[in-house]
Amino acid sequence: MRMNSNQAALARKQLDRRLEPLRSANLIPPPKGWIKAIREALGMTARQLASRMGVAPSRIPVIEKAEITGSTTIKSLRQAAEALDCQFVYGFVPRSSLDETLRARVAQKTGRTISRLDHTMKLENQALQKPDLLLEQQRMIDFALNGSLRGLWEDD
Known part of the structure; x- marks a missing residue:
């Protein structure tokens, strides 16, 4: 069963909470392993x-x-x-919070869309002002984060 966006956001927050101590641990393996x-x-x-x-x-x-x-x-x-009487630990520790990673990816993708939109509107002599473009990008980011993330990691 697929998670809805609220469940996915809650799961991200819980996972981020568990990963935070590891993110700051900065374990550097010994040179000889x-x-x-x-x-x-x-x-x-x-x-x-x-x-x-x-x-x-x-x-x-x-x-x-x-x-x-x-x-x-x-x-x-x-x-x-x-x-060696040790506990083996294996994991992936995100460099930033999962929400920050997600927001950065959405911003990257919406930035490309806004850029294309701005170019098209300039060609039609209907260019928007920079603050309006930023406001539209923020609206698109918020919309994307509250919807399906399905195509988010597809390369254009």
Whole structure:
């Protein structure tokens, strides 16, 4: 069942509330990766980690390198975290609030529409003043945010 715009707005606000602490956390991975950094901090050898993960010792440097290069799998990260007695956390943290991201996208799309409208009206010698154009864009933004967001992320 599809959410209506009020339900979607409420869901965005709740998700934003949950994500806010993460947005300000600014976690920077250690240069050698989390697996190796935590393993070494715990005084665990690669062989010991391999044993705890149930893999060959030769796999540990491969897993640690794959984490750094970004070519690892979520499954490998989960296994390593479990073997290191850590909780694996995976998520997407928006750079700004979801409402701000949405509003910026709507403003971008309506800006293009307003620009085309302004150009057409100038050709017909019916140009609007800048304040009128801004007012119309704001009306379009408000209308779009209260309606269906279905085509919002389509590229023109």
